[in-house]
Amino acid sequence: MKNTKTPEATDSLDDFQRECVDLFMNAASSLSLPRSVGEIYGLLFSTEEPLSLDDVMARLKSSRGLTHERLRWLRIIGAVRKVSVPGRRKEHFTAETSLRRIAEGYIRDRIEPHLANGQNRLINLEGMVGAVPERESFQRGRINQVMNWHKFLTRALPAIKAIPGKF
Amino acid sequence: MKNTKTPEATDSLDDFQRECVDLFMNAASSLSLPRSVGEIYGLLFSTEEPLSLDDVMARLKSSRGLTHERLRWLRIIGAVRKVSVPGRRKEHFTAETSLRRIAEGYIRDRIEPHLANGQNRLINLEGMVGAVPERESFQRGRINQVMNWHKFLTRALPAIKAIPGKF
DNA sequence: TCTAACGTTCGATTCTTCTTGAACACATTT
DNA sequence: AAATGTGTTCAAGAAGAATCGAACGTTAGA
Numbered sequence: 001m002k003n004t005k006t007p008e009a010t011d012s013l014d015d016f017q018r019e020c021v022d023l024f025m026n027a028a029s030s031l032s033l034p035r036s037v038g039e040i041y042g043l044l045f046s047t048e049e050p051l052s053l054d055d056v057m058a059r060l061k062s063s064r065g066l067t068h069e070r071l072r073w074l075r076i077i078g079a080v081r082k083v084s085v086p087g088r089r090k091e092h093f094t095a096e097t098s099l100r101r102i103a104e105g106y107i108r109d110r111i112e113p114h115l116a117n118g119q120n121r122l123i124n125l126e127g128m129v130g131a132v133p134e135r136e137s138f139q140r141g142r143i144n145q146v147m148n149w150h151k152f153l154t155r156a157l158p159a160i161k162a163i164p165g166k167f
Numbered sequence: 168m169k170n171t172k173t174p175e176a177t178d179s180l181d182d183f184q185r186e187c188v189d190l191f192m193n194a195a196s197s198l199s200l201p202r203s204v205g206e207i208y209g210l211l212f213s214t215e216e217p218l219s220l221d222d223v224m225a226r227l228k229s230s231r232g233l234t235h236e237r238l239r240w241l242r243i244i245g246a247v248r249k250v251s252v253p254g255r256r257k258e259h260f261t262a263e264t265s266l267r268r269i270a271e272g273y274i275r276d277r278i279e280p281h282l283a284n285g286q287n288r289l290i291n292l293e294g295m296v297g298a299v300p301e302r303e304s305f306q307r308g309r310i311n312q313v314m315n316w317h318k319f320l321t322r323a324l325p326a327i328k329a330i331p332g333k334f
Numbered sequence: 335t336c337t338a339a340c341g342t343t344c345g346a347t348t349c350t351t352c353t354t355g356a357a358c359a360c361a362t363t364t
Numbered sequence: 365a366a367a368t369g370t371g372t373t374c375a376a377g378a379a380g381a382a383t384c385g386a387a388c389g390t391t392a393g394a
Binding site for chain 2: 114149156
Binding site for chain 4: 335336337338339340341342343344345346347348349350351352353354355356357358359360361362363364
């Protein structure tokens with residue numbers, strides 16, 4: 001008879017893990033992220049030992065493709081780290097618990113690119129001002145407004161790194 | 168022959184408006200909000216005079232129900248203000264241009280409720296610690312971590328109101 | 335080199351969310 | 365009160381996003 005089970009660690013979740021999975025699933029959807037992102041993060045957050053892709057897949061009963069996709073996203077953002085487990089060939093993953101680092105990654109990958117793009121669009125907008133002369137001053141005012149936002153955000157975002165304290 | 172057009176103001180957008188609509192539509196979807204939210208905000212942002220629900224509907228060629236729904240959402244968040252236009256019966260709307268106020272509204276309505284809820288869940292989580300004795304210290308560490316996040320966020324969010332400057 | 339284990343990609347399917355349009359409710363004017 | 369203008373709600377259809385699973389690549393060890 002062949003052994004079809006993983007060597008250690010059960011496939012089912014304990015209460016603590018179930019509750020964490022649920023907690024982060026909710027958090028994810030209230031940030032408008034896919035539920036499965038929160039689900040996976042919650043599992044890793046509540047599990048002491050690093051898990052492989054197959055471990056995660058088995059415990060959350062989701063597909064290989066999806067699990068892979070979400071783990072990759074979490075890794076890019078910096079919410080999950082790849083760790084090598086001695087004696088095992090598979091890649092293993094563990095949760096990053098520094099909110100600061102996660103926020104930095106999220107900002108870097110999801111917000112800053114849009115800010116940079118917005119810069120170009122602003123320049124573009126300026127070329128359209130004054131097609132109707134009586135609206136020119138209103139339109140210039142609006143562009144100014146957006147430039148202020150832009151300036152504020154490009155200053156405020158890096159400031160997060162400078163906030164003291166552990167979080 | 169009956170007059171089926173609105174008394175003043177054309178139904179079509181000028182270049183400046185079109186560009187703003189597009190700009191905010193993109194911004195909305197990169198914040199994972201419905202595109203139509205950005206579309207409506209962009210129109211109001213780029214239009215000097217307040218617009219009625221029917222004005223918005225006509226110019227964006229979208230349905231009554233949707234336009235109503237989105238305008239209400241924008242109003243609740245505080246990104247759009249209701250203004251009364253003398254001599255007109257309909258309600259009219261105009262864009263709030265203070266990023267600070269918009270952010271405050273968004274935080275108040277979409278983030279703080281989840282934080283409050285998270286508080287309860289944390290208490291709940293604490294009851295589950297130690298079902299397996301050897302995991303107890305790990306689990307306590309995690310709960311501590313989340314409590315730190317919570318503490319940080321409940322301090323950081325109100326701090327936004329205190330940031331000096333116009334934005 | 336061959337084989338087996340593992341990681342990655344992608345078309346098809348399922349599920350959510352957005353959007354529409356028409357019905358309803360409420361207020362204002364005649 | 366009737367008629368008209370206006371605001372709100374909701375069931376059903378359309379569009380889009382999340383998910384699955386099988387096929388394909390890649391790497392490690394025999």
